[in-house]
Amino acid sequence: MKALEFEGYVHDGELVIEDPYYLNKLKKLEGKKISGTVRKFVKKRTTSQTGYLFGVVYVYALEGFRSYGNEFDINDMHEFFKDKFLARREILINLEGDVEMVPASTKNLNTVEFGEYIEKIRVWLAETMFITVPDPIKKAS
Helix, strand or coil: CCCCCCCCEEECCEEECCCHHHHHHHHCCCCCCCCCCCCCCCCECCHHHHHHHHHHHHHHHHHHHHHCCCCCCHHHHHHHHHHHHCCEEEEECCCCCCEEEEECCCCCCEHHHHHHHHHHHHHHHHHHCCCCCCCCCCCCC
């Protein structure tokens, strides 16, 4: 069985899981020894944040880079800014323990971290390339 990742909450010191799918999966482990990790829930980046990054911010950046003769595409933009603004991480490349450094991924950023990442790019574009990226459109609540 693959590891289960689910959401719940703590009430009176006990873990509460309300999703029937995961409750059923846990029942199948009855009597078996298990291990687990509990961490505070953090909401991952939203689809609207991702859409704004790729559909607005990177498009404006792409125009700027192309105006200097660079043959970039959206994926090049993504790799450029990840390398510029995200901490690099180590990956193990063999059993001897050798590692390489690679850019971190945006997929693991929460909504606040992703917003900060986007803002760093917008500020850099304004200060370095004199490109003003429009603010994201806020949805009415």
